[in-house]
Amino acid sequence: MGNAAASLPDGARDRLLELARARGVSLASLSDFLGRNPSYLQQFIRKGSPRRLEERDRRKLAAFFGVAEDELGKAPEMSYALPHEEEGPGAWVVVPRLDLGASAGPGVVPGGEAAFDTFRFSRRWLAEQGLAGAQLSAITVAGDSMEPLLNDGDEILVDRTPRPLRDGIHVVRLGDALLVKRVAQAGAGRLALLSQNLAYPPIEVAADDLTIIGRVVWKGGRI
Template structure:
């Protein structure tokens, strides 16, 4: 194997390692850049295509929170953004095509990112979110008003699945955003911020905790 082929193979290996570290799949990354699910698997395993288009390369690198040069199989053009705006200083938080219902249960789509938010690592550190595994989903319904309003985007920390607080939970195939409280032994109480909705108690085994809500944003 010549040096060029070896460098290309190492770049593909770094892509695979970065995806695993981020907790995502090559199929999800392929969909993130608008390709079929097998696109990056073929790129990594077969070297086809030999090189990724630069826009795709930059978007993948931004999502993974790494420099594009680490996974490039050919020389990339240097960034004109300057060091302060390099991808290493920012984390791409995936927006998932899911709605967390604050009301009747919302059936979730596949957890595949369709877009990203780009937040500075410094901001995340200042807000105690450094090292969190975050994704963004949209709130639907009024049961969590005034805390969360329909249309708000919330950040969900998938590393926090215990304790009390506001969580995104899955019951059956439906997603909900609720205050979660301990109840009787083996039971959880799901509480709405809107007093017009009665609390619901369910066995722990029927409630899958997706993650704690740690940030919200929305239009004024």
């Protein structure tokens, strides 16, 4: 019998192997990058199991290698149709995931704000949340100072639309550090940066020393 993987109609396996060799990365390390067991991609390429990469894995690998997702396989045909209002163009809003983290701890120096991936949100859902037309981006929380509200590794949706400051959870820049904190007024020209975790004391700063990047309006993370 021939190789099961070779009988599949697309060249996703060959292309993935070619990209890995060109970059000089092992299949095991790529599997670890995806949060999978070390033999996951080896089995995908050599044994045809799974038959297709999951959309999340395909998107993440495509972003890593800088190629189009369809080079690594096509999504299976769905056996049902989405409701009509979600089918047409403009039904989804693409939100960039930025390659930086907002520290919920002592602070981190951000890297370049380069999108490495995207989320898709229903335009109708965003409107229901009062976020129609908002300037949105997604970044990762680092640290534990906002626990239990925000955990290390959570992804947060940040509304960067310019508007007057009101008390709430914001991503801010203080010097070279990017932080996620509850921001509250602390008197004339002063702001307080408050942590949810009471082990971290409040930080009071001059408003002119702080840049408000955006308000945190949604979070997602593993349970």
